[in-house]
Amino acid sequence: MSDPRLRARAHQQQLAPAPAPAPAPPPPPPPPMEPPVAVGGTAAPAQDQAAVASDSSFKLKFCTVCASNQNRSMEAHLQLASANLPTISFGTGSLVRLPGPSITQPNVYKFNSTTYSTIHQELSNQNTQLYTANGLLNMLGRNLNIKSYPERFQDWIPGKPRLEHKDDQGFAGTESGVVDVVITCEERCFDAVLEDLHNKGGRMNRPVHVFNVDIRDNHEEALVGGRGIRELALMLNEAAVQEMETHGETGWDSGGGSARAGFDERVPDILAAWQEKWPNLPATWSLAWF
């Protein structure tokens, strides 16, 4: 199923029988929370939906990335933000691409300047029934409640304060415009992120853990993947909080015990443990620099 055409076709097939809600007026219903039908063997491990980060003063900051900053990264953005974690999100594609009336007529928008509500408006004017049936309007309605417009990773200036994004979900903690963890949803995006960080040259001297969690680009998989990412993020955050707590003389010299180890060195272990639990979301990781 690596062929994008096949994938797109499967996508349509999966979407075809989806019940079409009434023509979606913004704001739409919140994303469905019921466990999705198992698609392609991806079974969602049983998981506590209510898990959120504790309200301690320290939290890791997250950034989710997919191709168009619409489906997978936005689902993950929502999940992380509702888990009480500081989150921003981006896309690495050259343009925002959404399916159109046929495979050769995609809807294409510019990053950073087209708002979700504009896109929503345009698509519902174009063909309400079609875009309701394939879930686009539902998705866009969700997105416009999360933040205002899709952003491109390559145009992001890390370290530039993001005060103008204060209405975005998951804003608290991301004011300074840097993150500790980047989670991409596709190998292509992972490569693009590492490549872009090379190009930016690491001028901030700030380490960032870049993860990739492979998620297929459809609504169901995005939901499952978003939950996986949420769990991973909570695991990472917990380790980071533990590091913060083992401070002072005691934590400094006495090693031993995984909780005593620092956050950074525990990342491979955490990812390995997470991967065991989520075998259908192949993941990888690298330590890069802002």
Added chain:
Amino acid sequence: MSNTHLEHARSLALTDSKYYPSLMPGVLPLIGPNANASLEVQRFGADFLAEMFASPMWSAEAKQPIALLVLDTLKYYLDEVHDRGVVKGAVQAAASVYPLVYRHTISDPNDKPHWQTMIDIKSNILNRMNTASPGIRICCVKFVQQVVLAQTPGVIDPRRPDHSDVSLALVPRDHPLLTYVHLEAEGHGLLDRLLDIIHGDHSDALSVTSVLNSLGVLIHRRPVVANKVLNSVLNFNPLKLANSPMTPKNKVNMKAIERTTRALLVNTLKRNTTERPNDPNNGRIQHFLERMHRMRQDMMEESSRKRPAPAERTDGLDPAKRQRLAAGPPTVTTTAPPLSPGPVSYRQLFTIDPENAAANFDVKMFQDPALVQQILIPILQSIDEKKLLEASNVVRSRYLALSHSMSRQQPPAPVDEDEYEPDDYEPEDAEQVANRLDSTGDITHVAPAAFKLPEAPRLSPEEVQQHGALAVRRTFGLIGELEEKGKATKGGFNRLAASDYGRDAWITIAARLATRASAGLDDPDDGIKDEYAVKSIKGTLSIGDTIRDLLYDYVIRDWKKRIDVAVSWLNEEWYNDAILVQAAAASSAKSSTNGVAPPKGHYHRCALRLIDGILPYVAPQDKGLIRLYSELPTLDYEILSRMKTMAQDPERVGLATQVLQYLHMFRPPVKNVVVQIAAELWRENDRAKPKAGQLLKAWRPEVLAEAGGVEVKMEEADANVNGNGNAVAEVQAAA
């Protein structure tokens, strides 16, 4: 309380970075050494400093004076505070601050205290490199990267001075605090330390990927060390962990290292292909990436095909069987590598450790003897006596061994004294050049040996043909580009062929090359099998045929405009054939050898091929065909009979008869042939009958009389047929 204060200050700075300078005097006392601050505040302080100097929102120029203010605080954090969070922040801030203080010291050579504090901070961080916990260690890696950047020379392009790039190139040679040589040596040493990490233990993927991700900038901005870094990366096996047991963590680590290496190399390759397309490294990187991809695929295949072997069975448990993965710690004793066989230079003789960076150091670089003294005396003082003895023993034994072998051998070949070529030092002035010339005069034993280029491999006949065809094709590329001249100035009989560089000149050259160059060299039996199949005689070496093919293509592509080309080419063919026939006749007359077949001409074959090629494209109104026929040097029955073929198309009957008529009028030598063709046309082609009949009525009425009695009927039938023909034409047009 101070905490909310500080938070407030931070959020103010986030709204506009211009507040940073004015905030510092208020913030520093709260977080600094004398504040007795709580751990919470110190953590905040370290993060705040790191964030402030990392911010892209204000310039390095503005940061530079502030950097001097915070040095004491950073030093205090590193020396006195034992908390991971604080140290991490402090090391990050130090990495950003180092280039700033470095540049400040360059511009203010008298400010020793600040530089001294920076050096203390640096040594504190470097000491942590091997012992600190991994989270801090990666920050140290980034600090070291910044030091390497600052202490290796950058590219100095006078056209594009990059003021933001702090590099060794900014350091003047006579700086009292910054000794160029020391900084450079330290930079190289630290780079080696970085590179050691990626060749070290791969179960520590955190460090390895952090180094790999920091190398990209070094490769890009420091061409001096780019080769070294790339060599190191290309000699590195990202899949080293594949040999150890496949625990989930190892899987994560291996994949991390592999993907990170790939991203680094792909990034370098992309940059190189735009900036330095001829860099020989590009091929190596490509090769490396492909190999890595294959290896990974092999592994994936293996793991997907078979069930993984049970973990306890692996031989990894038995230390005797385990493959040695990591290189052992470097041996301390100085073991000098043996000299390479063959002639040896003095430099090689005295070089104990060719790997060492100092071995490549050229002392000639120092122009100031005082500077040399300044460096040499401390070095001599600090030399370990034992090491010196060992080293001199090594040299002594080498020398003995050499002189032994020398006495048996010829005197050594002259040593190339100038093998060291610094790539970017200022050009020598005239005096230096003169000095060098003087001194080379003294060295009598240096005899300039003739330098021979290695012989190129012999070309196979196919290659020769390919290259020849390529050359010809390029000529035609040129011809195609040259504009056809609007109005050719007629030079009359005085003009010389190919005297300008226009299209016609090249056509003439090409045509003559095709016809005359290999004239008489053909195998007389060649081409008997298939006269017209020029394209099928692959494998012969005939350049002429290659050119003929291209000339043919060239004409066919736009025959109406290129009739002149066709005519001049065919004229050359005809002329050459005629000359050859003459020569053959002369030689056979002289030698009277029987059996020398008269050389087969090319004209006839080429003309036929060209006409056959053009005919399908001729429209009923194309009068150009008449011109072409009239200008061909020789016409015979076969060439003219092509008119019969053309006349099978009812629309072009008119044109065919016009050609015949014209030739009959203006080319008396072919009159008979023309009449013959017309007669055949009249007999064989019903649709052409009326037109051919008209011609024959004037030329040879007896042909018409052959038909005699049936003529009237025929006329009628002709009309019918004509009508039918028109109908057919109409149908065709409609289709």
